[in-house]
Amino acid sequence: MTYGPSGAESIKAMTGNDLPWIILKFGGTSVAEADRWQTIARIVRERLDEGVCVLVVCSALRGVSDALDALVEAALAGEHAERLQALQRRHLDLAAALGVDGPALLAPHFERLQQLLTGIALLGEASPRIRARVMARGELMSSTLGAAYLARQGLDVGWQDARDLLRARETPAHWPATRRFLSATCDASPDPALRERLARTGARVVVTQGFIARDAGGRTVLLGRGGSDTSAAYFAARLQARRLEIWTDVPGLFTANPHEVPTARLIERIGYDEAQELATTGARVLHPACIDPVRRHRIPLHLRSTLAPELPGTVVTADPGDHGPHxxxxxxxxxxxxxxxxxxxxxxxxxxxxxxxxxxxxxxxxxxxxxxxxxxxxxxxxxxxxxxxxxxxxxxxxxxxxxxxxxxxxxxxxxxxxxxxxxxxxxxxxxxxxxxxxxxxxxxxxxxxxxxxxxxxxxxxxxxxxxxxxxxxxxxxxxxxxxxxxxxxxxxxxxxxx
Structure with missing residues (x-):
């Protein structure tokens, strides 16, 4: 799906498929309000001024993944109608605030959600495979609205289904289905074919989703809760991006969780290995699985805040400059x-x-x-x-x-x-x-x-x-x-x- 005036031939002639990529991942808080999307549009324009192509990776709106999970449980009891209506209203309200045609854009997603939930209610069961298909709708809906809004701002935008771009690794058949469908992993090797595919969209800005992929059988799988960071890291590695930027509601990594320790201080630079340790030991700003793909290819990772985009945030890199014990x-x-x-x-x-x-x-x-x-x-x-x-x-x-x-x-x-x-x-x-x-x-x-x-x-x-x-x-x-x-x-x- 492509928005804007340019075609594939014009972008190919302009870039020769050789422009570097910057990956911008925006978390649930960052995509949940119209004013945050204004900030996103400004950030995208600033990156385009660097002479690059931009891949925007969207999370679901804040709280929507939890709401979809609760919808599944409600459908098992045949009590999902009100919850589904509330979810629809929230997305349509955001569409109206963005000035885009929500009913037209979101109708296919609402229809598919209704079908899945009705099936769950009739069968009285929800397998991990079906749960993954329900949960995927959050990112698909937010990215659909976001792409339409960015196009309305005059940007040349293409929309891609991440499930067509990321293939999950095969897992042993004896592993629990929850692991195979709800906590999948993907390959992070450079992928020239992906660069070519995105170039053919005819846009220098491509909007896609975090959190979702397909397995070898074409079935929807999830990359684990919080997996949008990991999706963005996979894309950065596969496209050999200039850098990966993860935008959330805090300006970076801190000496402790500032919500729990108010005197915590922002860390300006940190190495991949220390960032990996922080992510795996509880620093929720980063998903633990997102470090390795960028570390392997030495791609800088920037943590920034859409609430304070003027702050430089935290830079995760191979050489943070402080080599002594600390x-x-x-x-x-x-x-x-x-x-x-x-x-x-x-x-x-x-x-x-x-x-x-x-x-x-x-x-x-x-x-x-x-x-x-x-x-x-x-x-x-x-x-x-x-x-x-x-x-x-x-x-x-x-x-x-x-x-x-x-x-x-x-x-x-x-x-x-x-x-x-x-x-x-x-x-x-x-x-x-x-x-x-x-x-x-x-x-x-x-x-x-x-x-x-x-x-x-x-x-x-x-x-x-x-x-x-x-x-x-x-x-x-x-x-x-x-x-x-x-x-x-x-x-x-x-x-x-x-």
């Missing part, structure tokens, strides 16, 4: 489940760990942190990487019981100090351990990568502990420079994670 940030990951496995039979026994971890693999469960002793192995399960439904955990524990005595500990949280060469400054970090006085510490992990030091505690203790740790590491030296502890940071401390 703690860069504190991250908190909540909703964590610990699995403690007790047995005296593992002592000096060959293959025990292989046996128990094979159980996790068979259940499609990814392990995060690991701690071992002569009679105990304790692992943490990340809720962002796993479906931790009670029935799934029960099945896992039942199978583990063949090798040990398993015990679930929940709800827990992981507090991580993220930085470089942390082992070399442990003597300076000593005083922070006083913050754990009188708190139950279940697990401590310090990996060979020397990028983080993590503690697992009861979930209720996590935020108060994070505030105390942040005060000891960052706030006491707010008026001085102590790069050995906190690297490069500024005093910006407002906003919330997307």
């Amino acid at each position: 703690v860069k940030a504190i991250a908190v990951k909540q909703g964590v489940v610990l699995v403690a496995m007790e047995t005296l039979g593992m002592w000096q026994q060959v293959g025990f760990l292989a046996d128990v971890f094979a159980v996790f693999k068979r259940h499609g469960v990814s392990v995060d942190l690991v701690a071992t002793s002569e009679s105990n192995v304790t692992v943490s399960l990340d809720p962002a990487a796993n479906t931790l439904a009670p029935e799934a955990l029960h099945a896992l524990v039942e199978d583990l019981a063949a090798y040990c005595t398993p015990r679930l500990i929940l709800p827990c949280a992981v507090i991580s100090l993220v930085g470089r060469h942390i082992r070399s400054i442990l003597h300076r970090l000593g005083p922070i351990f006083e913050a754990f006085d009188a708190h139950h510490l279940y697990l401590l992990s310090q990996a060979a990568s020397d990028l983080n030091l993590s503690f697992v505690v009861d979930e209720a203790q996590a935020i108060p502990l994070a505030r105390r740790l942040h005060a000891r590491l960052f706030e006491a030296d707010a008026g001085t420079s102590r790069p050995a502890l906190n690297g490069t940071a500024t005093g910006v401390a407002s906003g919330q994670h997307a």
